[in-house]
Amino acid sequence: PAAAQPGAAADDAEAKKRAIIAAALERARKKKEELSEQGAGPKNTEGVSAAVQAQIDAAEARRKRLAEQQAQRDAEAAGNDHDAPNNDDRNSPSTAPDKNRS
Known part of the structure; x- marks a missing residue:
């Protein structure tokens, strides 16, 4: 058990990457909300045509x-x-099939 399982390490790396991205998106969303509350949101979304508004929506x-x-x-x-820890594959049987059963 000194060596980590490669699948677990890859899953941890992916989870960490997703967490970092999610945190960045959340920070950006909060910043956008704060700016919007101050009236400093995007100004190019006002007074647009119906087609452009539909694209924005x-x-x-x-x-x-x-x-x-x-x-x-x-x-x-x-x-x-x-x-x-050893229950990685939910679709596989928990024990080997019985060879004596047909």
Whole structure:
């Protein structure tokens, strides 16, 4: 057990990367909210045509949907952290098949 399992190390690295990205996105979202509250939000979104507003609305909806999906994946990943260390493959049987059974 002195050597770490490569799969576990890769999972940890991916989880760390996702956590860093999620934290950065959260900081950016908070900053955007603060600027918006101060009236310092983007000024090129006011007085636009209906077509441009539809594009803006679609982009915001995509961002919201993607953020919700990422939050769900993060929650699921956090929920899987308490699994037994040797229970990596949920789809495999817990014991070898009985060779005497047909």
